[in-house]
Amino acid sequence: MSRLKFQLEGIASYSRARAGKFQTLHGTVLTPLFMPVGTQATVKAQTSQTLKECDSQILLANTYHLLLRPGAEVFQRLGGIHRLMNWSHSVLTDSGGFQIYSLPHSRKMKEEGALFKSYVDGKLILLTPELSIEMQKSIGSDIMMVLDQCVSSTSDLNQALEAMERTHRWALRSLKARGESRQSLFAIVQGACISELRKQSASFLTQFEFDGFAIGGLAVGESKAMREDFTEMTVELLPSHLPRYLMGVGTPLDILEAVHRGVDLFDCIIPTAHAQRGVAYTHQGKVQLRRTAYKFSEDRLDLYCSCSTCTLYSKAYLHHLIKSEEVLGWHLVGFHNLFFYRQFMREIRQSILEDTFETYYQSKKKNLLTPESHRTEIYLQ
Ligand SMILES: [Zn+2]
Incomplete structure (x- = not known):
């Protein structure tokens, strides 16, 4: 039984759009839902009070950045991210997988994990699936993500296959590391823009008891039409009784198109990053x-x-x-x-x-x- 107890409340006619609800450790969440991004345990230029005023249900924080600063001990001693931020609603933590993709010059890939050079103090850190989960446990997020290897959506077959297979092995290591924790865990379907790989990834990961599934590796270089096609194709391969999360998307139009294709959860820096400009x-x-x-x-x-x-x-x-x-x-x-x-x-x-x-x-x-x-x-x- 999924820790989130996801329930479908309605499915639209002539569309895959669906409304649902689920239960986290900090309350009920109604979907479809957009999650504001608070990478460094702050949604840029907002306070926890203004986030409550705009009725944000789940904030997204980033494991890699919080691991480097302030570090696990701060979360352990001060009672997790909810107390540190004075935030009483839910939190989802990204695993650090996106930084493997976005900081290619400051890391080396190994089967065991990704070896990073910290931008804070220059120390070397081996980010393994186990360390990512341990850090997400310290942060105390409601939903944790498995560590994955994201590649450009335009990668060739060999690169995409290698990253996808590693993502699968890391997903199982993450699930084992989560153990009996009450925190939920989502797996991430990879496979770039190669239909056969997306099928393999979804059919492999859905065999295991994850609490939801994310579609990763999109919004990283492909055209809008390709993103929509691959979203639609991947959603069809995911179980209907669990939440589906399209990572890093997007503009209102992108979200509308993805809801139409059956996605429940979204996150993106756009509302706050574009606001600065x-x-x-x-x-x-x-x-x-x-x-x-x-x-x-x-x-x-x-x-x-x-x-x-x-x-x-x-x-x-x-x-x-x-x-x-x-x-x-x-x-x-x-x-x-x-x-x-x-x-x-x-x-x-x-x-x-x-x-x-x-x-x-x-x-x-x-x-x-x-x-x-x-x-x-x-x-x-
Ligand atoms: Zn307004």
């Missing part, structure tokens, strides 16, 4: 606040958003803060983006439960694809 996601589409068009605009950022950024401040003020690179601009736009993503996921879930997802999907997709310049012209008319 003044990019906001709104019910009117993407807004680039740096544009001179907003210099004198007394309009609210999003006409249909009730967040404090939208109710208290004008686009002109946000434009000024972003142009001046003030931290407050990053905070306010990031807060709105997280609020918008949460609202967006609620709308999606509601439409699945009411079985109107197909109509919602078509109209939302059209809205998300309308370019900003065109929308601005409409406003000016």
Whole structure:
């Protein structure tokens, strides 16, 4: 029996979109869900209070970065990430697998693990599946991820096969290391953009008692169409009674497309990272606040958003803060983006439960694809 007790609550007609719920050590989680990224035990420019205000259900933290700093002992002595951050909802920890992919020049691959040179003090660290799980236990996350070897989605057959087979061996070592812990553990399906490998990976990993499955190795270099095809293909190979998580995705449109293909969980740095550059996601589409068009605009950022950024401040003020690179601009736009993503996921879930997802999907997709310049012209008319 899965530790998360995932239950399906609705499946949309003419789509694989589904609504569900599951139980972590810190409460009930409703899906589909977007998880804000808090790599260093902080979602950039937000506080745990503002994250609660935008009703974030699960935060994502990163094992590799937290292992280097502040280190396991801080979490062990201070009662885990929930107490350290003053965060009472759920936490999912990535395993360090993505850093194996994204920091290729500071690590060497071995069967035992990945040998990293720490960017904090230069020490060598052998990140094994066992060390990753031990660290995730110290962090005290609700959902842990297996250590995997992610390769570019455009890798050739030999490279992708070798990484996938190692990922499978590491997944079993991770499962063994998890043992009787009450923390849940997700496996990660790899196989780049090679259908046969994706099939092999899913059929191998689904034989074991993981609490959910992630689709890894996408959003790392392939086209949007390929990502959608491989998401759809992989989802079909996963059991319907467990949560499915598409790692590192994405924009509102990417999420909408993946929900349509049967994915339940998402994470991405976009809402907070793009906020720093003044990019906001709104019910009117993407807004680039740096544009001179907003210099004198007394309009609210999003006409249909009730967040404090939208109710208290004008686009002109946000434009000024972003142009001046003030931290407050990053905070306010990031807060709105997280609020918008949460609202967006609620709308999606509601439409699945009411079985109107197909109509919602078509109209939302059209809205998300309308370019900003065109929308601005409409406003000016
Ligand atoms: Zn807002």
